[in-house]
Amino acid sequence: MSTYSKQGGFSLIELMISLTLGLILSAAVVQVMISNNSTERLNRSIASAQENGRFIIARLRNDLIMTGRYDILQPDLNKDVDIIVEGAFLHNNPIPAVGDFSNGLTKGVIEGAGTTSDTLMVALQARQDCRGATHGYVDEEFMVVNEYFLEDTSLKCRGFDGRVLRGLKPVVDDDSAYTLLDDVVSFQVQYGLTDNIASQDNSARPVKFIDADMLGAEKTAGALVVAIRIALLLKTDSDLLINPVPKFKLLNEEAIQPSEERLYKQFETTITLRNSKNFARSRNI
Template structure:
């Protein structure tokens, strides 16, 4: 009498089905892992560029708020020069232009040609320049500060000057070669506009900006008695990440022609307008 034997194990068809399902599931898991990794990298890039943008906007706002400040009664003010004349210089020229200073005629606000980066220069009474330097003054002294902001390569930098040195009133002390201090890297574009009041002929001392213009318009407007009472800045920052963005969107900063970065990276635009309270108060107090 014969006994039937049961077949043990899997058939070839079953093995093939199992392997196929395993490959499908493994592929799906790999795609999920890759997607999660890309999402994490993208989130890190967004956080990075947001942090950079918040930092530079806050830093520039804090620096520029004091533009045009000159307190002739301040006990901390160094009085080695005629401070009455110096007060008039600072208050009437809160945004210096090239040619304003006899010792260095290149220092002044500039409009970048064809959408190139702008150069911003402001003057004020302060205890340090934008780099934190005292420029030879005592620890408790304030002086005529001129700060310059510009882009070198992809770095937004600042350089500080003693306004009295620029005016030829004294020799430079402690300027440290006027070396620049980097505020932020990965800056793709830096643009500036200036809010100006009406001309003197308008008999308007409300100190309200009637329009925003570029630096190349300031000389003619200043000659007519208009004054800068606000500064608008825009920066385009690249994220510190290798995340590829395709296609890269275009960006329009202030009145410039829209630009499209040539790198497939994450970029973000930041803008702010700073009201120059010290200049506005000066405009309101003067007789027109």
């Protein structure tokens, strides 16, 4: 007597349903992975932009906070020139305007046309310029003039011997530029002014902020720069695309909208020039 056993299996419909559910689950897993990857790239881009922004703000603050410093009692100050005259010049021109230097008539702060980036220039007593160059001085301090500007998308600086710019020494300066940070889209600057001498206001507080093209007239009227306001727009170096790209308004400039569909981050800071403030207070004593 033969015994027959029946073997059960999946029907075609059951197989199709199983395949469909598997595809749905696989698609969901893939979508989650893509989303996680995009989120990770976004977080990396934001972190990179934040790190670059903190770095450049800290670097500029360290460079600029001593603007206007000139101490004739400093034993390391080189005295090859009349330091009384030099000190008066630097104290009155911590932020040089175009035309202040007899041997560098085009040197000074410059206001970029439209949304074009600005050029910042500061003067101080130091051992080296913003690049680390000593301009031939050996373990001595001298009048340093530092210039900060944007070239393409690189924020750069170059330094000068202020005595060369004033025509007191021959032109032997190396004016090559040093890159501080790449991927900078815009660099904007404003200058905080005290009231003029006639006001008899010895608080040395900034009463208004102006652009570079107004600085010459304000200095002639007796105002001094006691603060610098800086704004930068940075872009990330990743391939993460943002669409649409938002508009950014830096200081009092017109809003700009970058053409690249990337992640951008705006940074601003105000730096008080304590040496210039102390000099402004002493003028009314």
